[in-house]
Amino acid sequence: MKMFRSGRKGFTLIEILVTVIVIGVLAAVVIPAVTQQAVAGDPARVVEDFNNVRGGLERFTVDLRPKFPSDIEDLMNRPNSGSTTVDASLSGVEYTTTDATNWNGPYIGKTSPEINAGSSTLPWTATGFSASITQRIFKCNSTAFNGCNATSANYIAVAASPxxxxxxxxxxxxxxxxxTAGSGGSFATGKLRYDAASTTAYFLATPCGLGC
Known part of the structure; x- marks a missing residue:
């Protein structure tokens, strides 16, 4: 039985060029669309993370009223009391044994390692864009924004940076x-504030009274 070989040994140059052009066109259309979709999801993720922490803050203060946590770690781990490690609330008052008993967390659904006061300003967890929610909880004055380091505050804020x-x-x-980010790139009205100098966004999560 004779075997016949096809006279065609491969693709022609024109076929290869057409294939390359088609792949290039698809890449030019698909990659920007995928990138745009990913970027479009970043704002929603930041908002979701802000709201998750806000819910944790509200549940925390119901159990430990009138105290607010000084950092995210307090929402995840029972406060220390009567130990060599000082663990204080946002107002600077040290947690008591009663506070430790009343703590009924974790108040947010992500795990967080034990941290000490020295690392309370470091990023806690990645959020949208290339930012992270910071460990530290801030006090803000909604009528006199000053970078959310107010001495006379009326809101508890969650921050994301950079x-x-x-x-x-x-x-x-x-x-x-x-x-708009407002004059100079900063923004000082509404629930979300922005400090251009530190590239930090502050979300006014919940009003505070004696806990501030």
């Missing part, structure tokens, strides 16, 4: 319905 002014505008559009 956030660019363009990224802030995308998140702010979701939270406050406003895009």
């Amino acid at each position: 956030i660019t002014s363009a990224e802030f505008e995308l998140v702010n559009k979701v939270i406050d319905g406003v895009e």
Whole structure:
């Protein structure tokens, strides 16, 4: 039985060029679309993380009223009391044994390692864009914004950093319905505030009274 070989040994140059062009066109269309979709999800993720921490703050203060936590770790781990490691609330008052008993957390659904006071300002967990929610909980004055380090505060705030002014505008559009970052790149109205100097966004999570 004779075996016949095809006279065609491979693809022609034209076929290869056409294939390369088609792949290039698809890449030009698909990659930007996928990237845009990923970026579009970043503001929603930041907002979701802000709201998750806000819920934890509200549940925490119900159990330990009128105290608020000084950092995210207090929402995850029972406060220390009567030990060599000082564990204090946002107002600077050390937690008591009663506070430790009343603590009924964890109040947020992510695990967090034990940290000490020296690392309370370090990023806690990644959120949208390239930012992280910070460990530290802030006190803010909603009528006299000063970078959320107010001595006379009326709100508890959650922070995310680093956030660019363009990224802030995308998140702010979701939270406050406003895009602009305001004069000098900072923003001092609404539930979401922005400090351009530190590239930090502050979410006014919940009002506070004696706990501030």
